[in-house]
Amino acid sequence: MDDHAPVHDIHPPAPRWTHVALRVTDIDATIDWYTTYTPMRLLDRRQDDMGYGAWLGHDDAPDSPFLLVIAQFFPGTDPFKDSPIARLAPFAHLGIELTSREAVEDAATRGDAGGWLRMAPTDMPPPIGYICMLSDPDGNMVEFSHDQGVYALARRLALKKS
Template identity: 35%
Template sequence: MTDIGLTHIALPVADIERSIAFYRKYAGMQVVHQRHDQQEGVPVIWLSDLTRPFVIVLIEAQVVNPILSPFAHLGVGCRSREEMNSLCEQARQENCLIKEPQDSGYPIGYWAFLCDPDGHTLELSYGQEIGLNVEKSLSDQL
């Protein structure tokens, strides 16, 4: 099977293990591939939440200039407001909550921004209807 469509985003990180822990905790992701890139001489990790064929590729780098900041971001949907509030409280305690949760109504929903260990921005949200809008677009094309 050949991959088509949007499959990944690659982010440079200073400490790959610290970044794995962050995305495991706040985005429910796990390592699905790992290798040591022979050309560059650095570890490379693919992370997925196993809900769709999409990964975050983490590439260890000597210098990291945050690509996804301050407003550019990765977005992760949470199962409930309570789950999101719990994650935001943990992020607050770990000093990585950069935008407090707010409810922006339809279609944006309830959301907050976190900062990963390298300064990239991760959005947590509840109530965005991205999946429903994609399904509707697909059915409209049929």
């Protein structure tokens, strides 16, 4: 069985937030950007009569998967062809919590070298923490944070339930 093929007979034990979807202009550039600048991996990629699709995320969260779904439609089959490609910006963003301030600084340094840095590392008031922002090839903002506490809160709540 193909490791990347969707399995339709496995369902979550309860409703789950599973993905955010973005329409992109160049799926290859977007996959390359997210697999270079974020900890996401390419989990699945496909093509059909409407265009290209890909799922990016982590392969270590089987009980709570959360994916970035990207789609590049073919011009003749784009169901949204009369609409501009929506962008998460200037405040709307995807957030990635990192393990240290140094990791945020490293993300900013790498992003700056690639021309993607939009906000240098900055200490923000609680609960925001230490953050920087990069933009992806379509101009979507991606926040890299440390000490924001999203992961800690989610883990604490999950452990409390078990």
